[in-house]
Amino acid sequence: MTQPPATPKPDRRQIGLTALILFQCACVLFFVADVIEDVRIAGWDTLHDGHILPEIGATLGIILGIAFEIRYLMRLLRKQAHLERQMSVAAGALNEVMEGYFREWKLTPSEQDIAAFTIKGYAIAEIAVFRGSAEATVKTHLNAIYRKAGVSGRGQLVSLLIEDLLRAPLMGEKPPIPAPAREPTAEAG
Numbered sequence: 001m002t003q004p005p006a007t008p009k010p011d012r013r014q015i016g017l018t019a020l021i022l023f024q025c026a027c028v029l030f031f032v033a034d035v036i037e038d039v040r041i042a043g044w045d046t047l048h049d050g051h052i053l054p055e056i057g058a059t060l061g062i063i064l065g066i067a068f069e070i071r072y073l074m075r076l077l078r079k080q081a082h083l084e085r086q087m088s089v090a091a092g093a094l095n096e097v098m099e100g101y102f103r104e105w106k107l108t109p110s111e112q113d114i115a116a117f118t119i120k121g122y123a124i125a126e127i128a129v130f131r132g133s134a135e136a137t138v139k140t141h142l143n144a145i146y147r148k149a150g151v152s153g154r155g156q157l158v159s160l161l162i163e164d165l166l167r168a169p170l171m172g173e174k175p176p177i178p179a180p181a182r183e184p185t186a187e188a189g
Contacts, residue, residue: 011080017073024066031059090165097164105148114141118154119161
């Protein structure tokens with residue numbers, strides 16, 4: 001089936017968190033360089049000076065913050081990967097259901113393309129652009145699809161597929177484990 005152009009969206013939370021981590025790393029480098037320079041110029045006596053201890057404390061605080069943010073970012077990335085896998089499974093299941101119906105309804109390749117775009121929610125004008133055809137042609141194909149599917153419109157077509165998906169077991173589900181059979185015990189009478 002023809003696919004419309006994909007436009008991936010960057011996750012703003014991840015970009016923002018990464019930028020914050022990089023900025024804080026630059027701050028840490030500045031503070032560490034400043035502390036090293038102060039100690040190099042004045043020696044270890046600077047520790048009694050009063051301004052170096054807050055700098056060291058601030059530097060350690062920023063380092064702890066960076067560690068926390070990196071951990072949080074990694075958790076976000078793992079969660080995103082998990083959600084993408086789940087979406088992939090769901091998309092695969094929907095695709096299987098769609099292809100099964102398309103075969104059952106004996107849709108032509110053009111009708112399959114248009115039906116898939118319709119199910120995905122694209123407007124007739126958008127489908128016509130994707131396929132390089134006239135809107136009237138898309139409408140003609142849609143009428144044939146609805147007739148072959150025995151539905152009156154897009155809503156019923158989508159509903160038919162969703163109902164099948166909801167009845168089907170999820171791919172990741174395991175069947176329930178039956179309780180172990182008990183062996184008969186001989187009771188003394």
